[in-house]
Every structure is written in C-alpha cells, then in structure tokens.
Amino acid sequence: MLFCVEMTVKIPLDSDPVKMDEIKRAEKERAIDLQKAGKWPHLWRVTGKYSNISIFDVESNNELHDLLMSLPLFPYMDIKVTALSQHPSSIH
Amino acid sequence: MLFCVEMTVKIPLDSDPVKMDEIKRAEKERAIDLQKAGKWPHLWRVTGKYSNISIFDVESNNELHDLLMSLPLFPYMDIKVTALSQHPSSIH
Amino acid sequence: MLFCVEMTVKIPLDSDPVKMDEIKRAEKERAIDLQKAGKWPHLWRVTGKYSNISIFDVESNNELHDLLMSLPLFPYMDIKVTALSQHPSSIH
Amino acid sequence: MLFCVEMTVKIPLDSDPVKMDEIKRAEKERAIDLQKAGKWPHLWRVTGKYSNISIFDVESNNELHDLLMSLPLFPYMDIKVTALSQHPSSIH
Amino acid sequence: MLFCVEMTVKIPLDSDPVKMDEIKRAEKERAIDLQKAGKWPHLWRVTGKYSNISIFDVESNNELHDLLMSLPLFPYMDIKVTALSQHPSSIH
Amino acid sequence: MLFCVEMTVKIPLDSDPVKMDEIKRAEKERAIDLQKAGKWPHLWRVTGKYSNISIFDVESNNELHDLLMSLPLFPYMDIKVTALSQHPSSIH
Amino acid sequence: MLFCVEMTVKIPLDSDPVKMDEIKRAEKERAIDLQKAGKWPHLWRVTGKYSNISIFDVESNNELHDLLMSLPLFPYMDIKVTALSQHPSSIH
Amino acid sequence: MLFCVEMTVKIPLDSDPVKMDEIKRAEKERAIDLQKAGKWPHLWRVTGKYSNISIFDVESNNELHDLLMSLPLFPYMDIKVTALSQHPSSIH
Amino acid sequence: MLFCVEMTVKIPLDSDPVKMDEIKRAEKERAIDLQKAGKWPHLWRVTGKYSNISIFDVESNNELHDLLMSLPLFPYMDIKVTALSQHPSSIH
Amino acid sequence: MLFCVEMTVKIPLDSDPVKMDEIKRAEKERAIDLQKAGKWPHLWRVTGKYSNISIFDVESNNELHDLLMSLPLFPYMDIKVTALSQHPSSIH
Numbered sequence: 011m012l013f014c015v016e017m018t019v020k021i022p023l024d025s026d027p028v029k030m031d032e033i034k035r036a037e038k039e040r041a042i043d044l045q046k047a048g049k050w051p052h053l054w055r056v057t058g059k060y061s062n063i064s065i066f067d068v069e070s071n072n073e074l075h076d077l078l079m080s081l082p083l084f085p086y087m088d089i090k091v092t093a094l095s096q097h098p099s100s101i102h
Numbered sequence: 103m104l105f106c107v108e109m110t111v112k113i114p115l116d117s118d119p120v121k122m123d124e125i126k127r128a129e130k131e132r133a134i135d136l137q138k139a140g141k142w143p144h145l146w147r148v149t150g151k152y153s154n155i156s157i158f159d160v161e162s163n164n165e166l167h168d169l170l171m172s173l174p175l176f177p178y179m180d181i182k183v184t185a186l187s188q189h190p191s192s193i194h
Numbered sequence: 195m196l197f198c199v200e201m202t203v204k205i206p207l208d209s210d211p212v213k214m215d216e217i218k219r220a221e222k223e224r225a226i227d228l229q230k231a232g233k234w235p236h237l238w239r240v241t242g243k244y245s246n247i248s249i250f251d252v253e254s255n256n257e258l259h260d261l262l263m264s265l266p267l268f269p270y271m272d273i274k275v276t277a278l279s280q281h282p283s284s285i286h
Numbered sequence: 287m288l289f290c291v292e293m294t295v296k297i298p299l300d301s302d303p304v305k306m307d308e309i310k311r312a313e314k315e316r317a318i319d320l321q322k323a324g325k326w327p328h329l330w331r332v333t334g335k336y337s338n339i340s341i342f343d344v345e346s347n348n349e350l351h352d353l354l355m356s357l358p359l360f361p362y363m364d365i366k367v368t369a370l371s372q373h374p375s376s377i378h
Numbered sequence: 379m380l381f382c383v384e385m386t387v388k389i390p391l392d393s394d395p396v397k398m399d400e401i402k403r404a405e406k407e408r409a410i411d412l413q414k415a416g417k418w419p420h421l422w423r424v425t426g427k428y429s430n431i432s433i434f435d436v437e438s439n440n441e442l443h444d445l446l447m448s449l450p451l452f453p454y455m456d457i458k459v460t461a462l463s464q465h466p467s468s469i470h
Numbered sequence: 471m472l473f474c475v476e477m478t479v480k481i482p483l484d485s486d487p488v489k490m491d492e493i494k495r496a497e498k499e500r501a502i503d504l505q506k507a508g509k510w511p512h513l514w515r516v517t518g519k520y521s522n523i524s525i526f527d528v529e530s531n532n533e534l535h536d537l538l539m540s541l542p543l544f545p546y547m548d549i550k551v552t553a554l555s556q557h558p559s560s561i562h
Numbered sequence: 563m564l565f566c567v568e569m570t571v572k573i574p575l576d577s578d579p580v581k582m583d584e585i586k587r588a589e590k591e592r593a594i595d596l597q598k599a600g601k602w603p604h605l606w607r608v609t610g611k612y613s614n615i616s617i618f619d620v621e622s623n624n625e626l627h628d629l630l631m632s633l634p635l636f637p638y639m640d641i642k643v644t645a646l647s648q649h650p651s652s653i654h
Numbered sequence: 655m656l657f658c659v660e661m662t663v664k665i666p667l668d669s670d671p672v673k674m675d676e677i678k679r680a681e682k683e684r685a686i687d688l689q690k691a692g693k694w695p696h697l698w699r700v701t702g703k704y705s706n707i708s709i710f711d712v713e714s715n716n717e718l719h720d721l722l723m724s725l726p727l728f729p730y731m732d733i734k735v736t737a738l739s740q741h742p743s744s745i746h
Numbered sequence: 747m748l749f750c751v752e753m754t755v756k757i758p759l760d761s762d763p764v765k766m767d768e769i770k771r772a773e774k775e776r777a778i779d780l781q782k783a784g785k786w787p788h789l790w791r792v793t794g795k796y797s798n799i800s801i802f803d804v805e806s807n808n809e810l811h812d813l814l815m816s817l818p819l820f821p822y823m824d825i826k827v828t829a830l831s832q833h834p835s836s837i838h
Numbered sequence: 839m840l841f842c843v844e845m846t847v848k849i850p851l852d853s854d855p856v857k858m859d860e861i862k863r864a865e866k867e868r869a870i871d872l873q874k875a876g877k878w879p880h881l882w883r884v885t886g887k888y889s890n891i892s893i894f895d896v897e898s899n900n901e902l903h904d905l906l907m908s909l910p911l912f913p914y915m916d917i918k919v920t921a922l923s924q925h926p927s928s929i930h
Contacts, residue, residue, distance in 0.1 A: 011254050012146060013277070014155050015334060022299055023850055023913060041191040052144070052157075053192040054104060057185035057903045058843060058919040063106050065144075070195050071333045075279035078334045085299060091334040093149035093197070093277050095259035099133040100145040103898050105921070107702060114667055115206055115269060149255045150199060150262045150275040162839050163701045167923035170702045177667060183702040185841070185921050187903035196330060198339050207390055207453060225375040236328075236341075237376040238288060241369035241439045242383060242446045242459040247290050249328075277333035283317040284329040287438050289461070291518060298483055346379050347517045351463035354518045361483060367518040369381070369461050371443035380514060382523050391574055391637060409559040420512070420525075421560040422472060425553035425623045426567060426630045426643040431474050433512075461517035467501040468513040471622050473645070475794060482759055530563050535647035535793045545759060551794040553565070553645050555627035564790060566799050575666055575729060593835040604788070604801075605836040606748060609715045609829035610659060610722045610735040615750050617788075645793035651777040652789040655806050656882060657829070658891050685927040696880070696893075697928040698840060701921035707842050709880075714747050719831035737749070737829050737885035739811035743869040744881040751886060758851055811885045821851060827886040 011067070012094040013074055017087045018061040036082040049077060065094075103159065104186040105166055109179045110153040128174040141169060157186075195251065196278040197258055201271045202245040220266040233261060249278075287343065288370040289350055293363045294337040312358040325353060341370075379435065380462040381442055385455045386429040404450040417445060433462075471527065472554040473534055477547045478521040496542040509537060525554075563619065564646040565626055569639045570613040588634040601629060617646075655711065656738040657718055661731045662705040680726040693721060709738075747803065748830040749810055753823045754797040772818040785813060801830075839895070840922040841902055845915045846889040864910040877905060893922075 021030055044050040052065035068074045078089060113122055136142040144157035160166045170181060205214055228234040236249035252258045262273060297306055320326040328341035344350045354365060389398055412418040420433035436442045446457060481490055504510040512525035528534045534551070538544060573582055596602040604617035620626045630641060665674055688694040696709035712718045722733060757766055780786040788801035804810045810827070814820060849858055872878040880893035896902045906917060 011256075013255075013333075014146070014148075023853075025299075038191045042193055045193045052194075053189045054106070054157075054186040055189040055903060056106075057187045057841075057899045058906045058917045062189055063184065063186065065146075071197075071277040072195075072279045074277070075331060075333045089334045091277055092155065093255040093258070093275055094146040094155065095149045095256045097145045097147040097154055099130040100147075101134055101137045102144075103900075105701075105899075115209075117667075147259060149197075149259045150273045163841075163921040164839075164923045166921070167699060167701045181702045183921055185899040185902070185919055187900045198330070198332075207393075222375040226377055229377045236378075237373045238290070238341075238370040239373040239443060240290075241371045241381075241443045242457045246373055247368065247370065249330075276339065278330040278339065279333045281329045281331040281338055283314045284331075285318055285321045286328075287440075289439075289517075301483075347381075347461040348379075348463045350461070351515060351517045365518045367461055369439040369442070369459055371440045382514070382516075391577075406559045410561055413561045420562075421557045422474070422525075422554040423557040423560075423627060424474075425555045425565075425627045426641045430557055431552065431554065433514075460523065462514040462523065463517045465513045465515040465522055467498040469502055469505045470512075471624075473623075473793075485759075531565075531645040531793045532563075532647045534645070535791060538794045549794045551645055553623040553626070553643055555624045566790070566792075575669075590835045594837055597837045604838075605833045606750070606801075606830040607719060607833040608750075609657075609719045609831045610733045614833055615828065615830065617790075644799065646790040646799065647793045649789045649791040649798055651774040653778055653781045654788075655808075657807075658882070658884075682927045686929055689929045696930075697925045698842070698893075698922040699925040699928075700842075701923045706925055707920065707922065709882075715749075715829040716747075716831045718829070735829055736891065737807040737810070737827055738882040738891065739808045739885045741881045741883040741890055743866045744883075745870055745873045746880075749885075761851075807885045811883060814886045825886045 011069065013066045013068065014092040014094055015064045015066055015074075015078065016056075016061065016090040016092075017064065017083075018059065018089075019083055019087050020060075021086050033082045033086075040081055044077060103161065105158045105160065106184040106186055107156045107158055107166075107170065108148075108153065108182040108184075109156065109175075110151065110181075111175055111179050112152075113178050125174045125178075132173055136169060195253065197250045197252065198276040198278055199248045199250055199258075199262065200240075200245065200274040200276075201248065201267075202243065202273075203267055203271050204244075205270050217266045217270075224265055228261060287345065289342045289344065290368040290370055291340045291342055291350075291354065292332075292337065292366040292368075293340065293359075294335065294365075295359055295363050296336075297362050309358045309362075316357055320353060379437065381434045381436065382460040382462055383432045383434055383442075383446065384424075384429065384458040384460075385432065385451075386427065386457075387451055387455050388428075389454050401450045401454075408449055412445060471529065473526045473528065474552040474554055475524045475526055475534075475538065476516075476521065476550040476552075477524065477543075478519065478549075479543055479547050480520075481546050493542045493546075500541055504537060563621065565618045565620065566644040566646055567616045567618055567626075567630065568608075568613065568642040568644075569616065569635075570611065570641075571635055571639050572612075573638050585634045585638075592633055596629060655713065657710045657712065658736040658738055659708045659710055659718075659722065660700075660705065660734040660736075661708065661727075662703065662733075663727055663731050664704075665730050677726045677730075684725055688721060747805065749802045749804065750828040750830055751800045751802055751810075751814065752792075752797065752826040752828075753800065753819075754795065754825075755819055755823050756796075757822050769818045769822075776817055780813060839897065841894045841896065842920040842922055843892045843894055843902075843906065844884075844889065844918040844920075845892065845911075846887065846917075847911055847915050848888075849914050861910045861914075868909055872905060 041050065041053065045053065049067060050064060051067050054063050056063060066074055066077065068077065078084060133142065133145060137145065141159060142156060143159050146155050148155060158166055158169065160169065170176060225234065225237060229237065233251060234248060235251050238247050240247055250258055250261065252261065258275070262268060317326065317329065321329065325343060326340060327343050330339050332339060342350055342353065344353065350367070354360060409418065409421065413421065417435060418432060419435050422431050424431060434442055434445065436445065442459070446452060501510065501513060505513065509527060510524060511527050514523050516523060526534055526537065528537065538549060593602065593605065597605065601619060602616060603619050606615050608615060618626055618629065620629065630636060685694065685697065689697065693711060694708060695711050698707050700707055710718055710721065712721065722728060777786065777789065781789065785803060786800060787803050790799050792799060802810055802813065804813065814825060869878065869881065873881065877895060878892060879895050882891050884891060894902055894905065896905065906912060
C-alpha cells in the first residue's frame, strides 16, 4: 500500500553541529535500511529545499507511523502524508 | 531529470458527459503512451480525490511543459510542478 | 485500518432539485449500507455546515478510494483524507 | 454532545527531556482517565505527525474547555475544536 | 451555551431578484423570531461586507445546527461556528 | 460604536512564571475595570484555546487602540479587529 | 475617524457590457461626490489590478457601512476594512 | 524601473473559442510590440501552467498599470505585481 | 510615485528594553524626517496592532527600498509593498 | 534551462554580527562568481524585503540544487523554485 510523504527538515540554527551530524548520519543509515527492505521505494530531494518527496510501501497506517517515528530526524521534520491508490490509467 | 507533478481535475458539473468521456478516453490513451515512452514513470491516484501524484522524467522544462499541455484534460486541471533532485540518501 | 474523511458538499444553486433529491436519496442509502457493512463506523454532521467528519475502516487505500468514488454525491464534494494510526494513550 | 478536537503537540527542541517525560506520563494518565469516564470516546493518532484526532462527549462547551485546559500538554498544543451534530444518514 | 457564528452571504449575481427578495424577507422574519426566542442574542453586521457576526444561545450542537439549517439564506452562506465558554475575567 | 476583537495569547514556554502570573493578574483587573466602565460589554473564551472573542463599545478607533494597548498582555497577543455596524434584522 | 478600505472588483465575464458601463458610470459619479464631501479623502488604484486602496473619513462604523453599501459596484466587490488610529510618529 | 509581474490566465471553459483565439492573437501581438519597445524585457512560461513570470521596465507605476490594462487578456488574468530594486550583489 | 507599505513590527519578548527604546526613538526621528521631506505623506496606526499602513511618495523602487532599509526598526518588521497608480475616479 | 528562484533571508536577531558579516561577504562573492559563470543571469532585490527574485540558467535540477546548497546563506533562507519554459510570445 503506497503513501506519498513530504518531509521538510527544520534544524534550529543554534543546534550543536556535532550532535546534528550524528543524527543525520543515523538518519541516512536508517533511510538506506528501509529502502533496502522495500519499505521506502522512492526518495527524491526537492530542488532548492531541505525537503524530500518520498513514496512508502507499507502494510498499514500503523506501520507507516512507526517507520516515520523511527527516523532520527523525526522531531525536526514537518511531515505531510498523502494516501495513494491505483490509478486507472497506470500501466503498472 | 525528474519532476513531481500533482494534477487535480475539476470538470464543471454541467459539462456534456459524452464530450467529457471522449476527452477522458483520449487522456488515458495519451497517459499510457507517455508511460510506455518512459516519460511518465509513476502515476498514482490520490485517495479520495480526482487528483494524481505523478513523476515525470524529461530532458528539460520545455519538454515537461509541452507534455503537460498535450494532455486532453489540461484545460480542466490545476497543476503543481516540483523539481526533484538526487537525494544523498537514496540507494537508486 | 482507519481514515478520517472530511466531506464538504457543494451543490450548485441552479441544480435541478428533483435530480439532486434523487442523488441525495441514493447517497443516504449508500451511506447506510456502508455503515451496516462496518466500513463507515462513524458519520457526524459538522455543526452549521453541509459537511461531515467520518471515520472509515478499510483494508487498503484502494478500497477507501473505491468506496468514496461510489458515493453518488462524490462529484459534488471536497474531500480531505487523513490516515489514522493507533494512539499510544488510547484504551481501545 | 460531541466535538471533534484536533491536537498538534509542539514541544520545543531544547526542552528538558526529564520534565517533558513527566508531563507526557501525566498526559497519558489523564487521557486514560477521561476515556474511562466516557468523556473522550475516541483518540486516534494522525499518521506521521505528533497530532491526534479525538472525539469528546461532554455536557457543554464549558466542560470541554475545562477538560482540554486540564491536559498537562495543553500549553504545548495547537487545538482545533469542531462542534458535531447528528447526521441524518447516521445509523447510530 | 454560546456559539459565535460568522455568516457570509454570497448570492449569485444572476439570481432572480424577486425570488431573492422573498428569501431575504423570510430570512429577516426568521431572524427576528429567533432573537425574540432568546436563541440569537446578538446579531451584528460586519462593516463593509454582506456578513454578520452573531452569538447563538442554544441547548446543544444539534439545536444550533437545526436553527442554522432553518435559515432561508442557509444555501447562500459560508458559515464559521466557534464554540464559546465562560471567560474567567468576564463579569457576566 | 462596536468592534469584534479576537485576542489569542501566546506566552513563550520559557517565560518566568512569577512575572507572567503578575501580568495575568493585572490583565484580569484591567479587563474587569473596562467591563464595568461599559467599554468591554462582552468577553467570551474560545473553547479549547487561550483566546477570547470580545465586543468593545467605544467612541472611536483611537479609543479602541489605546484600550487594547493598555492591556498588560498586549505584547503577548495576536489581535484581529473587525468593525461592526447595525444589522438591519437586529431587534436591538 | 479613518478606515483603510481595499476594494477588489470582480465582474463576471459574461455580464451585459451596457449594463456594466452604466453601473461603472454611476460608481464614478458616487465616488466623486463622496470625495468632494470629504468622506473619501484618498482613492488609489492598485497597480495591475482592478482594485483600489482607499481611505474613508467617517463619524462611525455605521456610516462607513452605509457609504460602502451605497456604491453601485458593491455587489461586485470583495471589500477588506481596516480601522486606523493616530500614529504616535505621524506629524499630521 | 523593474517590476516582476506574474500573470495567470483563467479562461472560462464555456468561452467562445473563435472569440478567444482572436483575443489570444491580439495578446501575442501586443506582447511582441511591448517587448520590442523594451518595456517587457523578459517573458517566461511557468512550466505546467497557463501562467507567465515577466519583468517589465517602465518609468512609473502608472505606466505599468496602463500597459497591463492594455493587454487583451487582462480581464481573464490574476496578476501579482512585485516592485524590484537593484540588488547589492548583482553584477548588472 | 506612490506605494502603500504595510509594516508589522515584531520585537522578540526577550529583547533588551533599553536597546529597543533607543531604536524606537531613532525610528520615530527618522519617520518624522521622512514625513517632513515629503517622502512619507501618510502614516496611520492599524487599530489594535503594532502595525502601520503608510503611503510613500518616491522617485523609484530603488529609492523606496533604500528608505525602508534605513528605518532602524527594519530588521524587526514584516513589510508588504503595494505599488499604487492614479485612479480614474480620483478627484486628486 | 531556466528557473525562477525566490529567496527570503531570515537571520535570527540574536545572531553574532561578526559571523553573519563574514557569511554575507562569502555569499556576495559566491553570487558574483555564479553570475560571471552565466549560471545566475538575473538577481533582483524585492523592494522593501530582505528577499530576491533570481533567474538561474542550469543544465539540470541537480545542478540547480547543488548551486543553491552551495550558497553560504542557504541555511538562513526560505527558497521557492519555479521551473520556467519558453513562452510562445517571447521574442527571445
């Protein structure tokens, strides 16, 4: 089941850079794991912004919520979730 | 080069149903052609709305504009275009 | 799996009242069927508006989309879909 | 009498984690009490956000206000209150 | 129990003036009845707009909804309902 | 002359509680004085928010501005002012 | 007493041009009268829009409302009214 | 003196196509004249929309307003005007 | 050449009052100078807000920008600039 | 390939002025380099705001993103990116 998730990262300018680098490292690691697990089939950077547009493939809303909550950058993100369905004109 | 394109279709309620069915048929045909040509790699229906979230893969802004203008439903659509870039954490 | 769906009905003032009454009748019938089928566990009227806040219980996004598209009043509605998950403090 | 209440929690990133954990613990306790008392019949997590959509069942606006003010997380929340009425198509 | 209700009237410019005058006459009559019945204690015109800010005093959300639906101009109005509670600094 | 004034109070979470309690005490005192003077005939709490909807009765815009500026909580408030006029259907 | 009034004119594209020219003629005449009477001290066109930003000088909200309602183009306008007060740094 | 002008064209779907083609032809002619006269140095199409982002070079606000009002498509356009100034980092 | 400029002042609550008083003093002095120079013909306080609606009379966009940047409170202000033109119904 | 990029700079009021001057110096230097390289053909200041409207000429979305990320002020900016295409009425 697919969801489009838009994540905008807002890191306070006075954050501790060392701490943030560690969180970003963990975020990247987590993102790669989820992509390899097939849960996060698409991850694109929005040109010009510290945001991404992603597609998640999950079994349920609960699973999606738990995955997003598990992202180290979750507390720093505005997240918009849009449920997706099969489009009648899609060849996939 | 990827773009995320959100299309919301607004067909006037007093439209001629026969004419609209013809336009929708042509729209589906055009969408299938563009998907087969690799220009429109992803086309998802937004759950609960007459809208879609799509990913286009084109050579330039001009090509994207021409493709979107060529859609029979173009005059009936609100379109939002978001340029996408490679995400540093994407495994693709 | 639960979704919160907000539906605002906008019927053009110059609509044919006979036709609209028929559509509203069919809408009520459809809503009652879906409630009895357990798909539409909650349906509340927003005080002062021709809108409702509903909770749908479905197996997937696709099912939700098909249910909403099957509503006779669908073409007359602005619909907002919010995916819901289990709340850690809920006793249900 | 039913109200739909949407609560979005915004905890400053530089908050004292120990203090916040205590407030969250008290919040959960209070939420469970109110649910058991029948005042808070529904509490759902919005997928992907630190927000909930809730249904409150109270005797008056005043009672609703006092209940919401009594939530330990009240100072950290954006709250939207929507009055609900009986829907003519509801089977409940 | 008090509610603040903001009503903005939008009458299509091509409406039949005779019909609209009749509806406005019925609206005024209904408004006066409800004021005399104590249900509509305050009715103010928003300066410069075909809108009003009103205070309703009702027993329940359902009663408020029925009253608003009973207004002849209801189909022509955008309505915003805000539940009100006792203010701790009010001397009334 | 009447104005509807909506005041939303936003007190920084890291404010000095002692200082704020003093300001709130002074605010309440000032509000009571103005109500007794007939300048502030209505003061209602917006259910679920640290906001109020008020009606002021003043001689001029200048007087209203001075009254609002004199409120101890003024620096902590978002204020929306709406000029009101006599409604042709009002029985008052 | 001063008010800033922003008026945006929206004339339906399928309006009768003869009728509209007559209304615009009457509007201009009315605007000139009110300016000469000192009620409408400033009337500026917003560059690039069928809108104006005006300053009205009136005795009360009621007078302002009646003046605006008396404008032949009133039914075709979105109007925003902002009450103005004496600025402490103004030399006038 | 430069202005950034964003124009979004909204042509009613039930417009007479012959009449609109004539207006569009005249619009193109007018746009070319103004570009050649140096008044309209930049005219770009917004990808995916019937909109443009333009730069006008004029002597005054009045001149800009008259130029925009002279565009045959003016009645069909939403226009946003942004005054531009010399940027301290611009090499032009 | 006229511009309508709306300035909303937002001074952080934890600012140094002595420093701010000095900046406000300098702001008032600068405003008076510009009014006397004829550059700032109108300066009105928005009732109930720490905002003003002003009219500037300048030779160019650049001049307006430099004047606004020269205001001591510039860093604390949200500013909206609207270009104004001669209104065909204005008697001035 | 052209993009319109609107950048609004928001520097916290309590920033270290020395550090910010250094970042602004580096920003100006970077901007001049990119203009000379033909990547940033137009850079205009929005009158009255710490914002600019720019036109970038790049080979791809990725290149645009990398250029914008390379701006020293990037962390302090709200950025809006609009893809541009050839306008059929443009003489360029």
